[in-house]
Structure formats: C-alpha cells, structure tokens
Amino acid sequence: MAKTILPDLLSMPDCSSLSDNGKCKRLNVTKCRGEKCPFKKSNEEENVSRERSFLRIMSLDKSKQIHIAKKYFSGNMPWESFDKKSFNI
C-alpha cells in the first residue's frame, strides 16, 4: 500500500485558495508559495474583493453587465442577488 504524505496545513498560510490537500486552487503551481505569496487572500479578504467587484459591475450599464456575465459567469449575474446594504465594505 502506498503511503500518502499529507502537507502540514497548519504551517501553511490562511488563504482561501488553499485546498484540503495543500494545493493551490488559484495559481498553476505545484506547491503553495507560503506567507509571502502576493496572491494570498483570507476568506474575509476574498469576500470583500468579490463584493467590490460586484459593486463595480453593478455600476455599469446593463449591456456591459450582460457581456461580463456571458464571458465570465456562464451567463449568470450573481451580483443581482446581492443587496448593496449587506456588503461589508
């Protein structure tokens, strides 16, 4: 039986892109770059970033929103279900 070596997740950074097996879901790298990674974002930072991007998209005219929805969100417009008042920013 082959042994599986699990990464020491506790020594890895608090990053929303870090998977349970210690691999990065955001970057095409074989190993997490650690605390100094410029793309590291906590779950809270990730949520704020998403909220900011949704606010920015919501400020655009409808045709641009539809273009973005088709190109990046499989035609869905997830920002429409967000209530601006519930944003934390």
Ligand code: SF4
């Ligand atoms: S710190 Fe960087 S390399 Fe590590 S999981 Fe996060 S984004 Fe990926």
